[in-house]
Amino acid sequence: MTFLLGSGAGFSGDRTDAAIPVVAELIRRGEPSALIFETLGERTLAAAHRAMRENPDTGYEPLLEELLAPVLKDCLEHGIAILGNFGAANPGKACEVVTELANRVGRPEAHIARVHGDDIRSRLDELDLAPWEAETRDLPAPEQLISANVYLGAEPLVQALELGAEVVVTGRVADPALFLAPLMRHFGWAWDDWDRLAAGMMAGHLGECGAQVSGGYFSDPGCKDVPGMATLGYPVIEVESDGRLVVTKPPGTGGCVTERTVKEQLLYEVHDPANYLTPDVVVDLSAVTVREIGPDRVEVLGIAGKPAPDRLKTTVCYEGGWQGEAEISYAGPNALARTQLAARVLRERLTFRAPSSLRKRLDIVGLASVFDDDDGAMQRAAVANGDGDFRLRLAVEHTERVWVERATQELLALYCAGPAGGGGVRRGFQRRVCTASYLVKRTDVEAFATLVGQRSHDHVTS
Amino acid sequence: MSQAERYAERITVPLHQIAHSRAGDKGDRLNLSLFAYDPRHYEILVEQVTEARVQALLAHRGTSCVRRYLMPNLAGMNFVIDDVLQGGVNGALNLDGHGKTLSFLLLGMEVEIDREQLGY
Numbered sequence: 392m393t394f395l396l397g398s399g400a401g402f403s404g405d406r407t408d409a410a411i412p413v414v415a416e417l418i419r420r421g422e423p424s425a426l427i428f429e430t431l432g433e434r435t436l437a438a439a440h441r442a443m444r445e446n447p448d449t450g451y452e453p454l455l456e457e458l459l460a461p462v463l464k465d466c467l468e469h470g471i472a473i474l475g476n477f478g479a480a481n482p483g484k485a486c487e488v489v490t491e492l493a494n495r496v497g498r499p500e501a502h503i504a505r506v507h508g509d510d511i512r513s514r515l516d517e518l519d520l521a522p523w524e525a526e527t528r529d530l531p532a533p534e535q536l537i538s539a540n541v542y543l544g545a546e547p548l549v550q551a552l553e554l555g556a557e558v559v560v561t562g563r564v565a566d567p568a569l570f571l572a573p574l575m576r577h578f579g580w581a582w583d584d585w586d587r588l589a590a591g592m593m594a595g596h597l598g599e600c601g602a603q604v605s606g607g608y609f610s611d612p613g614c615k616d617v618p619g620m621a622t623l624g625y626p627v628i629e630v631e632s633d634g635r636l637v638v639t640k641p642p643g644t645g646g647c648v649t650e651r652t653v654k655e656q657l658l659y660e661v662h663d664p665a666n667y668l669t670p671d672v673v674v675d676l677s678a679v680t681v682r683e684i685g686p687d688r689v690e691v692l693g694i695a696g697k698p699a700p701d702r703l704k705t706t707v708c709y710e711g712g713w714q715g716e717a718e719i720s721y722a723g724p725n726a727l728a729r730t731q732l733a734a735r736v737l738r739e740r741l742t743f744r745a746p747s748s749l750r751k752r753l754d755i756v757g758l759a760s761v762f763d764d765d766d767g768a769m770q771r772a773a774v775a776n777g778d779g780d781f782r783l784r785l786a787v788e789h790t791e792r793v794w795v796e797r798a799t800q801e802l803l804a805l806y807c808a809g810p811a812g813g814g815g816v817r818r819g820f821q822r823r824v825c826t827a828s829y830l831v832k833r834t835d836v837e838a839f840a841t842l843v844g845q846r847s848h849d850h851v852t853s
Numbered sequence: 854m855s856q857a858e859r860y861a862e863r864i865t866v867p868l869h870q871i872a873h874s875r876a877g878d879k880g881d882r883l884n885l886s887l888f889a890y891d892p893r894h895y896e897i898l899v900e901q902v903t904e905a906r907v908q909a910l911l912a913h914r915g916t917s918c919v920r921r922y923l924m925p926n927l928a929g930m931n932f933v934i935d936d937v938l939q940g941g942v943n944g945a946l947n948l949d950g951h952g953k954t955l956s957f958l959l960l961g962m963e964v965e966i967d968r969e970q971l972g973y
Contacts, residue, residue, distance in 0.1 A: 433880070434942045434951075525882040525935055608875065608953075614890075615873060651873065651888070654927050658886035660877035662933045664922050680926055693926075711943070752946040761949040762958050765939055768913040786946040826943045828880050 394577045395424035396570050396594055396628040397471075400458055401601025403435040403479075407457040409601060409625045414462045416627055416641035418469050425573035426466055428458055428475035429566045429599040433706060436563060437824035439480035440538045440708045444822075450481030455488055463489075464496040467557055474548060474559040474569045480538065482506065482562045486843045489558050504556030506547045508838030509563040511705065511831065512539045518835050523704055523828035530829070531709035537824060538708040541831060543838045544670030544699070545591075546582075548572035551840035559840070563706065565670050567595025570628070578632050588672035589696030590634030596667075596674075597638055597656055597691070601625050604638055604656040605687075606646030619645020624687075636691045637684070648687040657681065657691070666697075668704075670833075673697040702830035709827070712790035715820030717802035718756075719813045720782045727777035729810040730755050734783055736809060740801045749789050749798055756782040782815075788823065795820045862968045867961055870971070872898060874956035881941040883952045885959050888929035894970065895928040901964045902930070910962055911937050911955075932959075 397417050399410030410426060417424040430452045431439075443450030452458070455477045466473050478485040486505050493501040511518065520530065540563035549572050551559045561569070571591040574580070580587045597604050602623040610617040617623075624644025629637040638648050657679065661667050667674040678693040721729045734753050741751065752767075754760035757779055759769040783805075787798045799818045806816060868874075871894045874887045887902060889895045908919045917936040924930055942950040949955075 432942075437943045523880070525880055527881075527936075611873070614869070651890075654888050654929060655873065655875040655886060657927070658877075658884065658924070658929070658931045659875055660879055660884060661886075661931060662879075662882070662884060663920075664924055664931055676924070678926065679924075708943075714946075750946065754948065756948075761947060761954045763947075764913045764915065765946055784948065786948075788946060824943060826880070826941070 393422050394574055394630045395420060395422050396573070396598055396630060397424060397426045398598045398601045398625045399426050399462065400428045400430050401599060401603055402432060403430040403452055403454065405430070405601055407454055408461065410458065410462045412641040412644050413625050413627060414465050414471065417471055418465060423577055425472040425474060426462065427569045427598065428473070428477055429569060431476040431479050431563065433826050436479060436540065436706060437708050437826050441822055441824045443480050444537070448484060451479045451485035451488065452477035455485055456492060459489065459492055463492055464498065467493070467496070467498045467501055472552060472557060472559065472573055474572060476561045476564055476566070476569060478505070478560045478562045480562065482560050485560050489560060490843055501557050502555045503558045503560065503843040504551035504554055504840045505843060506543065506551060506559065506561040506564065506838065506840050508547060508836060509540045509543050510538070511541055511836070512536070515539050518831050521702065521830045523830055526828050528827045530707065531827070535710040536707065537710060540706050541836050542670055542704045543836070544568050545572040545575055547838040547840045549575045552576040554840060554842050556840070556842065566599040567592045567669060568671065570595030570598055571671060574630055585672055585696030585698060586694070587634040589674040590636060590694045591630065592669045592672055592674055593691065593694050594628045594630050594636050597653065598626050598628050600656065600659065602646060603659065604652055605640045605648050606652060609652050609655060615651065617647055621645065634694065638689045638691065639687055648689050650681050650683050650689060653681050653689045653691065668700055670703050671699050673700060701833055703833055703836055705829045705831050707827050707829060708824050711823035711825035712788060713792045713795040713820055714786070714788045714823040715795040715799040716784065716786050717799040717816065717818040718782050718784045719802060719805050719809070720780070720815040721810065721813055722780040723812070724778050726779055726781050727758065727775060729812065730781040730783050732810045733805050733813060737785060737801060737805065741798060744801055745794050745798050749787055749794050751798065752786045754784040756784055760784065792820070863965050864968050865963045865965055866971070868902065868964055869960035871964070871966065872960065874959050876953050876956040878938060878942060878951045881936055881938045883934045883937050883955060885932045885934065885956055886929060887932065887959065888927060892928040895925065897964055897966055898930060899923065902962065906962065907932050907934070907959065910958065915939060
């Protein structure tokens with residue numbers, strides 16, 4: 392029997408009404424299914440740890456209530472398991488929020504489980520760490536260290552489902568493991584059935600970014616047109632017991648699932664396609680094929696698997712000082728010359744108003760910005776109509792807040808002391824949490840699940 | 854110029870005209886996938902969108918290494934690019950710390966193609 396995986400969110404900050412049509416479709420089809428919220432990335436894990444430093448009651452997905460409230464009751468009533476990494480840096484607190492929501496929808500008896508074991512901060516000293524393949528930074532000094540979270544695999548999530556969980560709350564797990572877990576539970580695949588594990592992981596890989604497989608992060612007018620982008624249908628992925636996958640979306644929603652949308656998502660954040668590392672299996676996409684078999688129905692075949700790696704990726708967050716940004720606009724006749732003058736004046740001010748240790752970057756939005764490097768090579772070479780609409784942007788970083796404040800204040804001062812017609816200043820600064828990645832031995836990681844309100848002694852090693 | 858000569862003419866077009874791309878990031882490592890709209894143009898990508906050209910395109914960003922993985926089944930390829938994000942999403946000063954916009958820097962690269970192959 393087919394198992395259906397629905398995506399309710401693909402990142403922290405995603406549309407909070409996206410899950411509603413997905414859940415309606417899962418209920419309409421009536422087949423066994425699960426709903427997955429993937430809301431945790433490298434940026435958002437760092438943001439969660441930053442928030443928790445300021446307030447220990449935060450650190451979980453800020454939109455958790457808004458995401459779950461519209462669909463929790465329907466999912467509980469129809470046996471649709473919900474799995475989400477919305478616990479982020481604080482899964483315990485997220486469980487409290489879910490419990491409160493379950494009470495509110497009249498289901499106080501709902502089984503909510505928490506996955507433990509990703510947080511290895513307290514044991515970091517004793518563990519054997521190796522740098523992740525593209526990591527060049529040394530491990531930060533202990534006093535700078537904020538957190539260390541392992542990318543767990545699907546095993547503790549399967550354990551949570553076996554405990555009867557209707558909602559599974561996790562912190563850092565490999566995103567596609569959220570999708571693999573209900574498949575493992577439903578189909579009873581063996582943990583060394585590499586091809587099926589790989590297919591399940593790729594079902595997760597295709598679904599984990601929500602609309603990115605169904606018309607989001609895709610449209611390029613005139614080249615790749617997408618209908619109904621204001622009501623994009625988030626993906627539903629059909630998985631068969633032999634590992635065959637079909638990507639589709641709820642009928643009546645916007646967006647599209649085509650060979651092209653699926654191909655782009657298939658390689659998203661993948662490095663060597665023959666060796667895509669996940670905690671539970673190494674995926675080999677060398678022989679993969681993608682084929683449209685109907686409107687908004689795309690079949691993915693040929694996914695192969697190899698034994699799981701011996702080490703698991705770990706993200707370490709550490710103190711990164713302060714960062715700040717400030718911007719000002721110039722438009723109309725001679726605007727580019729006025730923007731460039733503002734940049735020169737600001738640069739000169741910063742030579743005597745800030746220490747040389749201040750890391751800084753000046754962009755001219757409208758001329759060269761996101762493609763440029765920190766030194767402005769493209770900005771110097773760029774040619775533009777000087778009468779346009781330009782925005783000078785200053786970005787700075789320093790270990791001490793005062794210099795970030797002082798530097799961005801220098802941009803603010805351009806209002807009165809800069810070139811003519813400067814307007815629209817925006818200015819902000821915040822603590823920066825940096826991240827680096829390492830590998831820990833799988834055997835050093837102990838991951839397990841507990842039901843909220845109960846303690847489990849049934850630990851498993853992931 | 855005869856019709857046959859005109860069709861045989863070699864012209865230069867941006868990749869954007871024959872291919873689509875998506876950017877993804879992990880740490881300070883970026884991947885750019887690239888797919889031919891028409892599978893018959895895949896060989897043009899293989900011949901002309903080389904590791905060396907992508908390295909040159911992104912040299913100003915401090916790119917240390919570019920690797921290309923061919924995916925003939927998908928009429929596409931995957932570029933894995935190190936140290937192009939100047940610190941990555943939690944370390945960059947760039948407005949776009951993820952490097953999400955960089956797929957369109959790649960699509961601005963020019964390739965040569967027979968006018969006939971474009972179907973004009």
